[in-house]
Amino acid sequence: MLADALRYHVGPPLMVVGVTAGVQVLAVAGGKNTTRGWSLLGSLEAWCYVAALALWGLLSLWVPSREFRGPMPQHGPAPRYRANGVQFYCVSVILAIVGLIYNQEFASRTFYIFPEILAACNVTALVFCVYLLIRGKKWPQTTEKLPPRPIVYEFYRGMEIHPRFLGVDVKQFTVCRFGMIAWQVLVIIFFVAQNRLHGFDFACFVCAFLQSVYIAKFFYWETGYFDTLDIIYDRAGYYICWGCLVFVPGFYTFTSFFLVAHKPTVSVSGAFVCLMMGLISIALNYRVDWEKQYFRQNKGKCFLWGRQAKFIKATYVTPANEKRTSLLLTSGCWGLARHLNYVFELLLTLSWSLVGIGRGLGPFLYFFFLTILLVHRIFRDEEKCKAKYGRYWDQYCEAVPYRLIPFIF
Ligand SMILES: NC(=O)C1=CN([C@@H]2O[C@H](COP(=O)(O)OP(=O)(O)OC[C@H]3O[C@@H](n4cnc5c(N)ncnc54)[C@H](OP(=O)(O)O)[C@@H]3O)[C@@H](O)[C@H]2O)C=CC1
Numbered sequence: 571m572l573a574d575a576l577r578y579h580v581g582p583p584l585m586v587v588g589v590t591a592g593v594q595v596l597a598v599a600g601g602k603n604t605t606r607g608w609s610l611l612g613s614l615e616a617w618c619y620v621a622a623l624a625l626w627g628l629l630s631l632w633v634p635s636r637e638f639r640g641p642m643p644q645h646g647p648a649p650r651y652r653a654n655g656v657q658f659y660c661v662s663v664i665l666a667i668v669g670l671i672y673n674q675e676f677a678s679r680t681f682y683i684f685p686e687i688l689a690a691c692n693v694t695a696l697v698f699c700v701y702l703l704i705r706g707k708k709w710p711q712t713t714e715k716l717p718p719r720p721i722v723y724e725f726y727r728g729m730e731i732h733p734r735f736l737g738v739d740v741k742q743f744t745v746c747r748f749g750m751i752a753w754q755v756l757v758i759i760f761f762v763a764q765n766r767l768h769g770f771d772f773a774c775f776v777c778a779f780l781q782s783v784y785i786a787k788f789f790y791w792e793t794g795y796f797d798t799l800d801i802i803y804d805r806a807g808y809y810i811c812w813g814c815l816v817f818v819p820g821f822y823t824f825t826s827f828f829l830v831a832h833k834p835t836v837s838v839s840g841a842f843v844c845l846m847m848g849l850i851s852i853a854l855n856y857r858v859d860w861e862k863q864y865f866r867q868n869k870g871k872c873f874l875w876g877r878q879a880k881f882i883k884a885t886y887v888t889p890a891n892e893k894r895t896s897l898l899l900t901s902g903c904w905g906l907a908r909h910l911n912y913v914f915e916l917l918l919t920l921s922w923s924l925v926g927i928g929r930g931l932g933p934f935l936y937f938f939f940l941t942i943l944l945v946h947r948i949f950r951d952e953e954k955c956k957a958k959y960g961r962y963w964d965q966y967c968e969a970v971p972y973r974l975i976p977f978i979f
């Protein structure tokens with residue numbers, strides 16, 4: 571009863587009103603300090619930024635390229651994606667770098683009007699989420715029947731799992747072709763803006779470089795992302811779409827944004843330690859994700875850490891009453907803890923935040939947020955797995971008793 575009240579009536583309104591208003595208030599406060607001619611809805615210039623990026627993302631999904639089919643959902647056809655993430659990433663980064671070489675002033679200008687850009691993203695994202703809600707309720711693209719929930723909850727969670735808009739998959743567009751690329755381009759822009767203000771700083775370079783390697787890794791693995799919780803389980807609503815249209819560009823980039831105006835005080839050797847720690851964490855995070863992918867691709871018949879992979883064969887029944895089997899890996903990294911990839915994700919984030927040590931909490935805000943998001947995600951993911959695999963999931967939890975940190979949690 572209480573859990574239902576929190577889940578449907580308290581949590582979503584608090585998130586929607588609180589976080590959206592929070593972004594808008596920050597945009598107002600930041601805008602007043604840094605720009606002239608600020609308006610509540612952003613400015614024409616800011617709207618041009620958002621329109622240009624959205625168009626660029628759409629274009630990348632419209633151009634003819636290899637199609638990738640995601641896992642079959644319970645309702646409707648298998649989702650279709652464009653498998654051109656690496657090309658899109660490389661062209662975007664090259665264009666951003668070449669553009670900035672010719673016009674460095676653009677970086678400083680973007681930094682100064684960033685609050686306005688966020689305000690424009692916020693308005694666009696809210697309108698888009700309202701559109702997704704109405705379309706999902708009135709003109710759904712599948713025959714799926716959802717039990718009615720409070721409207722704010724439906725807005726927050728979304729209605730459809732794989733809606734399409736203007737011929738593209740909504741989640742591929744919002745996550746990969748807007749949020750993630752905006753993060754990358756903004757990190758480069760803030761690095762150049764910082765350079766113009768204070769001169770070259772190795773610590774800022776480390777911060778931008780680590781984030782760039784991480785984002786490049788994401789695009790390299792983009793088709794793997796189509797098999798995750800966000801894609802196969804979450805619906806296209808405020809959480810994912812507003813999150814990637816506003817929260818990723820605005821908050822995931824915050825450490826870089828913060829360092830433009832707050833020159834790091836860390837020494838070159840300190841920054842070098844952060845660089846090493848970050849690179850090792852990225853490699854290990856990739857390794858954990860790779861082990862699962864490699865193991866599943868080989869249907870369990872493979873070697874990990876020099877030994878035959880161990881696993882639990884879990885059978886489950888789909889809502890369409892079909893019997894299926896999944897393999898749950900219990901050796902290699904997946905034998906140490908059930909979400910070891912999150913540990914390296916957090917260590918990586920900590921590495922690029924640590925370059926701002928001595929400058930207050932600002933550089934660490936994303937790290938704190940991600941810790942909460944990932945712990946919450948562990949419980950969401952395990953709830954999903956328990957419902958899917960039942961007693962096989964219990965067996966797996968017995969074989970691998972730690973959730974995150976071996977021998978601790
Ligand atoms: N920066 C950010 O904001 C975030 C980054 N990430 C990163 O994204 C990447 C993907 O993470 P995420 O999607 O959360 O989750 P995982 O990659 O951990 O995948 C979880 C799913 O894998 C399957 N699974 C679980 N245990 C096993 C096992 N032992 N053997 C085989 N399959 C198993 C289950 O799905 P199934 O139904 O197929 O069995 C489960 O739902 C990670 O690198 C993570 O760090 C994630 C969240 C936020």
Ligand SMILES: CC(C)CCC[C@@H](C)[C@H]1CC[C@H]2C3=CC=C4C[C@@H](O)CC[C@]4(C)[C@H]3CC[C@]12C
Nearest residue numbers: 585589745788795800808809810813814817818
């Ligand atoms: C409503 C908001 C306060 C919360 C919004 C959360 C979303 C923006 C994020 C939730 C899960 C996030 C992601 C999951 C997995 C990812 C793979 C990784 O390799 C790159 C990052 C990401 C795509 C990440 C992006 C933000 C979320 C969708």
